[in-house]
Amino acid sequence: MKxxxxxxxxGVVAPNxxxxxxxxxxxxxxxxxxxxxxxxxASGYPIRLAGEVPDFPAETEFTRRLMPQTxxxxxxxxxxxxxxxxxxxxxxxxxxxxxxxxxxxSSTGGLEFGQRELQALWGSxxxxxxxxxxxxxxxxVHTGQISIRNGMRGPGGVVVSEQAGGLDAxxxxxxxxxxxxxxxxxxxxxxxxxxxxxxxxxxTGEVTGxxxxxxxxxxxxxxxxxxAIGEGGAVLVLESREAAEERRAPRIYGAIAGYGSAFxxxxxxxxxxxxxxxxxxxxxxxxxxxxxxxxxxxxxxxSVALDRAEADxxxxxxxxxGVPVSVPKTMTGRLLSGGAPLDVATxxxxxxxxxxxxxxxxxxxxxxxxxxxxxxxxxxxxxxxALVLARGRGGFASAMVLTGA
Numbered sequence: 001m002k003x004x005x006x007x008x009x010x011g012v013v014a015p016n017x018x019x020x021x022x023x024x025x026x027x028x029x030x031x032x033x034x035x036x037x038x039x040x041x042a043s044g045y046p047i048r049l050a051g052e053v054p055d056f057p058a059e060t061e062f063t064r065r066l067m068p069q070t071x072x073x074x075x076x077x078x079x080x081x082x083x084x085x086x087x088x089x090x091x092x093x094x095x096x097x098x099x100x101x102x103x104x105x106s107s108t109g110g111l112e113f114g115q116r117e118l119q120a121l122w123g124s125x126x127x128x129x130x131x132x133x134x135x136x137x138x139x140x141v142h143t144g145q146i147s148i149r150n151g152m153r154g155p156g157g158v159v160v161s162e163q164a165g166g167l168d169a170x171x172x173x174x175x176x177x178x179x180x181x182x183x184x185x186x187x188x189x190x191x192x193x194x195x196x197x198x199x200x201x202x203x204t205g206e207v208t209g210x211x212x213x214x215x216x217x218x219x220x221x222x223x224x225x226x227x228a229i230g231e232g233g234a235v236l237v238l239e240s241r242e243a244a245e246e247r248r249a250p251r252i253y254g255a256i257a258g259y260g261s262a263f264x265x266x267x268x269x270x271x272x273x274x275x276x277x278x279x280x281x282x283x284x285x286x287x288x289x290x291x292x293x294x295x296x297x298x299x300x301x302x303s304v305a306l307d308r309a310e311a312d313x314x315x316x317x318x319x320x321x322g323v324p325v326s327v328p329k330t331m332t333g334r335l336l337s338g339g340a341p342l343d344v345a346t347x348x349x350x351x352x353x354x355x356x357x358x359x360x361x362x363x364x365x366x367x368x369x370x371x372x373x374x375x376x377x378x379x380x381x382x383x384x385x386a387l388v389l390a391r392g393r394g395g396f397a398s399a400m401v402l403t404g405a
Contacts, residue, residue, distance in 0.1 A: 005174045005256045006405070008249040009088025009237030010345045011080040013189070015051030015230050015332045019083055024349045027357045028378050032331040034213045034228050039193055046202045046209045049216050050193050051230025051333035069132040070145060071110025073231065077142035077189040078149055080235040084185060085150070088237040089250050092150040101155035101181050102147045103173040104235060105165035105188035105337040109139040112194035142189055146235075154181050162392030163299065163334065164261070166233065166341035167400045171259040173238050184238045187344075190336035191231025201229055206303065214361050217330045219300030220307045220373055221366045227302030230329075233338020234345040251405075253348040257385070258286025258401035265395035268305040272313030274397035275299065275389055279317055282387065282399040290317050293401070294383045295356045297343040299391045300327040302334070310389070311368045321372040324379060326350075327359040340390035344400060347386035351404045354382050 010020045015033025017023030026033070033051045042048045053076060062075060070078075081104070085092065092100060114137030120128040135141055140158040147156050155176045159168040166188030173186030192201055201207045208216045208226040216228040244252055260281025264274020283290060296318075299310055314325065328346050329339055350356055356379040364375045388400045 003178050003240035003242065005177045005238055006241045006244055007236050007253045007256065007348055008239055008244050008251065009084040009090065010253060010348065011082065011084030011087065011235040012342065012345055013053055013076045013080045014232045014342060015053055018053065018056045020087065020345060020349065027328050027331060027346060028355060030358055030360050032213060032360055034216055034230070034331065034333055036211060037193060040195055042198060045198050047198050047207050047229065048211055049208065049213055049228055051228060052193055053232045068130065069136055071113035071136055073189060073191050074110050074136070074141050074145050076232060077104055077235065078145055080187065080189060080233065081146045081150065081185050084235045084237045090183065090237060092152060095182065097151045097153040099154055099182035100152035101173070101176055101184045102143045102152050103157045103169045103184060103186040104142040104146060105159045105169035106139045106142050106190050107160055107162050107165060107336045108190055108192060108197065109141045110136045111192060111197050113137050115194055115196040146185060152185070161396040162336055162394070163339050164390040164392035164396040164398040165337035166339065167259070167388065167390050167398040168261065170236065170256065170341060170344065170400065174256045174259065177238050177240055182239065182243055185235055186238055187233060187235040187341035188337035189233040190338040192229060193231050217302050217333065218362050219298070219302045219327050219330065220311065220368045220371060221362050223366060224302050224304050224307060228333035230333025230335045232332065232342070233335050234341040236341065236345065254351050254405050255403050256400065257403040258282040258288065259399070260285060261398045263395045264397050267309045267391065270309070272309035274395065275310060275391060275399065276313040276316055278397045278399040279313070279387060279389065282401045286401040286403065288385060288401060293323055293385050293387045294381070295350060295386050296323055296325045297347055297386060297388045298325050298327050299389045300329065301391065307368065311370050315370045320370045323372065324356050325371050325373045326357050328357045330360045330362065340388060343388045344402060347388055347402045351383045351386060351402060354380060356381060356383065
């Protein structure tokens, strides 16, 4: 018998809100976290806008022992995990250490830490390079540090499939809970807002330049010219429903009802076939039909060709304008591995409150007419099931179905 896996805690660290409450308020109000880069002087770079996570009070209390060995992004992952555990009323020190695991996806790890140490190598010599360079830059570092800090010595993993990676990590955690692990922290945190990271993103030609935050990211819009970058993500606490009820968890946000993945090396030519196959697999896994879905949180690449391919997939699955579509990441930028877990967190909050958030800045009249993109203001409606879609560079496509508690 497969256990139903539910979410009992949500931890969010996003450009427009730290903590799930502040983030959700910002999303419903249409408040964007995309602004001129402040972390360094980006005036000489093609990319000068980003969704930066603002400084917040808890950062000043971070342990001095961990400061020298962690990138800021890893510290944000630790905070997201802490927020999620607190939300779920889980005290790791009171649970058997091998009963808890971690799966937090990241494409970049501590990229800024790595850049700084490489500068030290070429500027001052190898003796100046920190010994922590051996792991602080690595894409598995978030999972490792969360595991160490919370004494979680059960299953651990990291999935690297770029924007799809966060869904894949949550699915990994779901499998582990179904196999008997009592509790998993899972999600994704990512970001490339440092000189090295911005240089990498500039080279792709997929990121919006300029300084107009209102037009930086216009998915499904005929004037789409790329996306804005961002940092952050979300971590969730996953348990079986039986375990959550037995320990009297304060709340159950909803269930990870279905998951599917596919590979689509040329999504523009295939008309979104990878996303379509992943979505159909996720719905079959959930035991639901397309008409049971109340909202789709789209991948929304911000590329005319890729958005057209996703619209093809949505129209094939739901019919034209068959389901409301939301892209709250227009207020955060695309967060790589952190984007889809943040969408999952948003979907669960939408289910809880009966609200479909609007897609900021996109004009209804400019949108692909085949999709019912929610624009302007949030839409009040019952949400029983939500579908989250994500595509990663290289052909990864993943889908996840969330249902109410």
